[in-house]
Amino acid sequence: MLNKRVLLTTVAAAAFFAAASASFAADKITIMVGGLEKQIYLPFMLTQQLGYFKDEGVDVELLTEPSGVDAEDELLAGAVQGVGGFYDHCIDLQSKGKFIESVVQINQAPGEVELASNKHPEIKTPADFKGLSLGVTGLGSSTNFLTQYLAVKAGLKLGDFTSVPVGAGDPFIAAMQQDKIQAGMTTEPTVSRLLKTNEARVLIDMRTLEGTKAALGGTYPATSLYMQSDWVAKHKEETQKLANALVHTLRWINTHSAAEIADKMPKEYLVGDRDGYVKALEAGKAMYTADGVMPEGGPETVLAVLSGFSKNLKGKTIDLSKTYTTEFVKSVK
Numbered sequence: 001m002l003n004k005r006v007l008l009t010t011v012a013a014a015a016f017f018a019a020a021s022a023s024f025a026a027d028k029i030t031i032m033v034g035g036l037e038k039q040i041y042l043p044f045m046l047t048q049q050l051g052y053f054k055d056e057g058v059d060v061e062l063l064t065e066p067s068g069v070d071a072e073d074e075l076l077a078g079a080v081q082g083v084g085g086f087y088d089h090c091i092d093l094q095s096k097g098k099f100i101e102s103v104v105q106i107n108q109a110p111g112e113v114e115l116a117s118n119k120h121p122e123i124k125t126p127a128d129f130k131g132l133s134l135g136v137t138g139l140g141s142s143t144n145f146l147t148q149y150l151a152v153k154a155g156l157k158l159g160d161f162t163s164v165p166v167g168a169g170d171p172f173i174a175a176m177q178q179d180k181i182q183a184g185m186t187t188e189p190t191v192s193r194l195l196k197t198n199e200a201r202v203l204i205d206m207r208t209l210e211g212t213k214a215a216l217g218g219t220y221p222a223t224s225l226y227m228q229s230d231w232v233a234k235h236k237e238e239t240q241k242l243a244n245a246l247v248h249t250l251r252w253i254n255t256h257s258a259a260e261i262a263d264k265m266p267k268e269y270l271v272g273d274r275d276g277y278v279k280a281l282e283a284g285k286a287m288y289t290a291d292g293v294m295p296e297g298g299p300e301t302v303l304a305v306l307s308g309f310s311k312n313l314k315g316k317t318i319d320l321s322k323t324y325t326t327e328f329v330k331s332v333k
């Protein structure tokens with residue numbers, strides 16, 4: 001009888017400690033990023049590399065898709081809890097009756113560059129895009145939004161050119177080399193790779209705040225952690241942990257050199273050219289916010305840009321206050 005009681009006590013104790021252990025286990029969150037290797041999305045992998053997600057007690061799985069629109073689809077399908085993508089999707093989706101919000105605003109400039117192939121010296125401004133095939137990461141992506149805006153602003157109609165989804169990195173480069181696209185919008189490190197080989201030149205540079213304001217008329221909040229609004233409302237504790245980790249990373253970026261940041265990234269992200277990667281990061285480091293807070297006037301600029309070409313927004317009233325929140329980033333200690 002004694003042995004049986006000891007056994008039952010042991011089993012009960014084991015069950016108790018297993019339950020306790022489970023309650024302290026890290027929360028599992030999956031974040032889909034529109035190209036983890038791109039410098040515009042660097043803070044997500046850097047947060048993982050620095051161990052800040054783990055420090056917050058949250059188990060984050062980072063997945064990658066070639067374009068932000070693919071990541072958005074995964075979020076809407078409920079396959080992931082968060083997206084590392086451009087804030088403009090929050091406005092675009094509200095026009096379709098779907099509510100998502102930027103929880104941490106990571107970039108205050110797009111970090112995008114419109115490149116023209118050096119096989120086509122006749123391309124000098126977006127007004128010359130008529131009849132051309134233009135590279136974007138994906139149809140419905142932020143690169144596509146920005147390309148359409150720049151072309152319409154230059155006097156063209158949406159039917160005057162063709163957007164070709166070519167992703168970034170090697171596929172983008174191959175498309176330009178093979179003349180499948182004559183110009184295209186991409187980010188670092190793809191930009192520096194094509195400039196280094198003299199296969200392309202810069203038409204419009206939105207890697208800096210100054211260049212962004214010149215091209216788009218104001219500060220353009222881009223990369224963010226965005227999530228479905230109803231999920232955020234039901235999971236405030238997990239959302240706060242994610243905000244804590246990412247804001248700590250943004251502060252770390254703000255106080256460390258481009259070389260120190262590069263040393264923390266997976267080696268394959270440097271695509272065999274550490275010096276070029278560091279140089280590009282050094283030039284574009286100011287695109288990251290220092291605190292994750294939405295820049296003042298930014299949402300209005302994004303709405304104005306999207307309204308310049310998007311049929312989705314015609315006749316719609318957008319409540320910008322529902323497209324982002326500062327509740328979590330302002331609570332980071």
